[in-house]
Amino acid sequence: MSSDAIQPLFEHFRVRARTFFVGNQCAIASFEKPEGQGYLHLMRRGRGEVRYNQGRRSFQLNGPGILFYPRSLPHHLIPADAEGLDLVCATITFGTGVGCPFAQALPEVMHMGMDKVQALGDLLFEEAFGTQDGRQGMVDRLCEVVLIHFVRQALAEGHTQPGLLSGLVHPQLRNALRAIHLEPGKPWSLDEMAASAGMSRSAFAQAFKQTLGMTPGEHLARFRVSLAQELLSHGTPLKVAAFDVGYGSSTALSRTFRELTGRSPRAWLQQQRG
Template structure:
């Protein structure tokens, strides 16, 4: 079972490379409203400093990934510097995206520890440090490929001890999670989800909460609201969105949406439109 593809199909993962070259001294990256940051370190040494002030030393070619907006600094030697590629990353659905919520605040992965990643990173670095036609489009897409490899690694190596990735790493819970992802409009009950997982109702409820960190029906609600956000961004009418994500009416979606986000769908959509307009000015 491919637990990752439905997530990537429903939410548009996008990366935009904004720097490639040699960093010298201290470089600060500010948190934005929606974007995380990916840093591909070709050559160090390099230190990473988060908002808490903790320093992490990077000695080997590595990936550094902040999946959520986070202010941080990269510190390199003033003379020799460090070769890096830096990209902003957005998960469709913003901070409510289940992938963004489930990942640790910072992932640090040595390239040598991810089999199959070498070829993609080599292509990315070759393109990023050249100036050829179509370069930006290629390096952006290659960054997205690298990110998918990272997500696969996170699931397969049980990098996350709790949350969505921990649930996907459990074969029984993964069946129920996959079913919710594939059929968000179905009238799911706890009993139906437990049956899908091949577990008793009580054991499923306890295992899901202990592993994922929330109840199955709370997870389902978050998944539906995240999907609703993605569809609303595309201009879909609220009534149609309500049907597609499992709410019987626009009013029912508005109640659930307001409970999760503090405002009804139309107000949220207007805010997103204003934000998008401000970014293009």
């Protein structure tokens, strides 16, 4: 069995990229995105600046590089001269659930030199600025691979906020989290979670709260509701979704669902469709 603690999250919460701009940007571009959506900017050539609202410090762009905004942070790309910026821009979504584990755990903005993913970047730009059929799908998938590199970078460098990804780099908690995420429908007890981590009950509960900012039971509930939202958004009946994520009835799921989202499953689903 694989020891990859991140893979279950990619399986449950699909990261989706949708390319919306490929070309030369010669004027100011503003990105005021809604909640639940991020941005990925890949720069092939050019110089410029990223500016933010409310006095946040600006960021200089110089040559090939990648900017990643996991969640809502309004920003503006400003070319430095008439040559503009050669860009590939994509919107990013992290499933539909309340957990959004990647978006919430990563820094507000991340930067990576193109040399970190040189071969991948070369292929992405070749497809994006080419003329072959199917290039939209190819570029979208390649952008999703770039995002995995950002998650790896955050874990390797410890650049995670208190939350799920911080737990995944903990030498013991990662084992419990992986077990929970592989079998979210299992009737987990605190003792079983602690045993998966190889820790005592009290030590596990304390380390979990300090690292993830919530109790094991709270994390399990949020994770299950996030999974239920994914299932409901893809047409799974409420009763089936409740059973799949570990609740004995749709009433039990609905109660926790409302506590975490402020809405019933039906009202939430109507909002999503709207």
